[in-house]
Amino acid sequence: MMLFRLSCRRTCDCVCGLGRVFGPARPARPPGQRSLEPPWPAVVVGRASSSVVAMAAKPTVIFVLGAPGSGKGTQSANIVKEFGFVHLSAGDLLRAERSTGSEVSALIEQHIKDGEIVPVEITVSLLEKAMNASSVKKFLIDGFPRNEDNLVGWKKVMDDKTDVKFVLFFECSKGVCVSRCLERGKTGGRADDNVASLEKRFVTYVDHTKPIIDQYAAKGMVRTINADTSVDEVFEAVKKLFKNEGF
């Protein structure tokens, strides 16, 4: 819970004025007590006479972006352990939805195979559902927003309901990313970790995702990590950043 003190628009000596005007007469403040500590109630919710209003804080969101194979999933798992975030991978949510056999399964399958971005109505509703189901309200949203459609859809549905802190951008050369994905493809069971799909995924990344990262960068909201190094080295940089950001 976060407490927001209402500013007083009346001339009186109480915290907000409403308690004085509409509420019962207040007893004298005990000598030496400087603030309105109990016996005054700290929070009275939903009454016009309350001096302080309690409001639920919006869920914290960090978007995690980078090229395919840059290490978004690997580092997100590390961040979960160290900083207690919930990791939501848009790709994982879409793959899970694909395997339910729902009416959008075939569409998702085709988009993933072609390295294209699924319409945001599907992705944002999966994200919102997963966020609502979580009791922890600090989210790493990995692989989103991936294009302008994703960004517009998020703003329309989720912007007011969340507090997006920044974009965590894993910067990694294409050669390194491709070889990581091809290595993963040998055992990972992903239908898109092959040369043909990877080529398409990179075109999508350069043409559609990078411009979204650039938009956030123009607003000072991108935190870039060099992801060309080992998993441990990348995570050292991530930890430093998260501590600097107050997590």
Ligand SMILES: Nc1ncnc2c1ncn2[C@@H]1O[C@H](COP(=O)(O)OP(=O)(O)OP(=O)(O)O)[C@@H](O)[C@H]1O
């Ligand atoms: N810093 C690293 N050094 C070496 N290998 C790594 C590093 N980071 C991740 N990997 C490996 O590279 C592969 C891709 O990593 P990961 O799944 O984290 O990337 P991603 O950005 O989430 O990829 P995608 O967007 O394709 O899902 C995995 O097999 C992972 O183990």
Ligand SMILES: Nc1ccn([C@@H]2O[C@H](COP(=O)(O)O)[C@@H](O)[C@H]2O)c(=O)n1
């Ligand atoms: N916002 C997104 C994220 C992903 N996709 C589709 O899933 C594929 C795999 O994504 P990964 O993050 O796991 O690499 C991706 O190539 C897209 O086809 C999407 O549509 N929208």
